[in-house]
Amino acid sequence: MTIAVGDKLPHATFKIMTDDGPGQLTTEELFAGKKVVLFAVPGAFTPTCHMNHLPGFVEHFDTIKEKGIDEIAVVSVNDVWVMNEWSKASRGKGKIHFLADGAAEFTKAVGLDIDLGVAGMGIRSKRYSMIVDDGTLKALNIEEKPGTAEVSGAARILEQL
Numbered sequence: 001m002t003i004a005v006g007d008k009l010p011h012a013t014f015k016i017m018t019d020d021g022p023g024q025l026t027t028e029e030l031f032a033g034k035k036v037v038l039f040a041v042p043g044a045f046t047p048t049c050h051m052n053h054l055p056g057f058v059e060h061f062d063t064i065k066e067k068g069i070d071e072i073a074v075v076s077v078n079d080v081w082v083m084n085e086w087s088k089a090s091r092g093k094g095k096i097h098f099l100a101d102g103a104a105e106f107t108k109a110v111g112l113d114i115d116l117g118v119a120g121m122g123i124r125s126k127r128y129s130m131i132v133d134d135g136t137l138k139a140l141n142i143e144e145k146p147g148t149a150e151v152s153g154a155a156r157i158l159e160q161l
Contacts, residue, residue, distance in 0.1 A: 002111035007137050012106035014075065014099035017084035025099065027106070031135040034070035037157055039129035040112065043121060044078045044086035044098075048147050053127065056154030058092045064154065067161035069131075073097035077104045077113075077124045101125070112142070128152050131160060 003009070009027050016025045030036060039057060041049035057064070057072055064072060073096060076083060080100040087093035099106075107113045107125040116124045127143040129152040139160045141152045150156070 002142075003137055003140065005137050005140055008135050009132060009137060010106070010109040012101070012109060014101055014106065015080035015083075016097065016099060017080055017087070022080045025097070027135070030071065030073060030097065030099075031132050033134055035068055035134075036071045036073060036132045037064060037069050037129065038073045038075060038132060039152060039157075040075045040107070040125040041127055042076070042114070042116060042124040044076050044082050045089070048127075048149055049076070050086070050090065053149035053153060054086075054090050054092060054096075056149070057096060057157075058090060060154040060158060061095045063158060064161070067158070069161065071097060073099055075099040075101050075106060075125065077101050077107055129157055131157065 012027050014025050016023050041053055043049055078100055079102045083098040083100045087098040101107050104113055104123050112126045112128055113123055114126045129141045130137055131139040141156050143152050
C-alpha cells in the first residue's frame with residue numbers, strides 16, 4: 001500500500017557516506033522536527049535521474065531552502081559507494097543528503113517500489129518527490145511516465161511550498 005498524505009513515514013535506516021566512511025541516518029534523525037523535501041530516483045547515474053531530476057534540486061537548492069525547507073534528500077536503491085560518487089559528480093555533495101536504500105527497505109515500506117527486472121535493474125524506487133513536516137507526509141508527487149521528471153521535479157516542489 002502506498003503511503004498517503006497525512007501518514008507518518010515509517011522507520012528506516014539509510015546508509016550515508018561520512019568523512020569517516022559509511023555511516024547511517026535514520027528517518028527519525030532526518031525528519032524529526034524538520035521540514036524536508038525528499039525525492040527518489042530509480043537509479044543514480046541513470047539518464048533521467050542524472051541529467052533531469054537531480055540537477056533541478058541542485059540548481060534550486062537555495063530557493064527551496066529560502067521557502068522554509070530545512071533539508072533536501074535524494075534516495076535510491078543503490079549502495080552507499082555509488083551514492084557518494086553521484087553526490088560528487090552532480091555537485092550536490094554538501095547540499096543534498098544522498099541516501100542509499102540498497103535493500104529497498106524504505107522504498108518498500110512506503111509502497112513506492114517497482115520491479116525493473118525487465119530493464120536489468122531489479123527492484124528499484126518509483127520516481128517521486130515529497131514534502132515531509134516533522135515525519136508526516138504533506139505532499140506526494142509520483143511520476144506516471146517512465147523517463148520523465150516533471151511531476152516530481154524541483155519546479156513542482158517550489159509550487160507546493
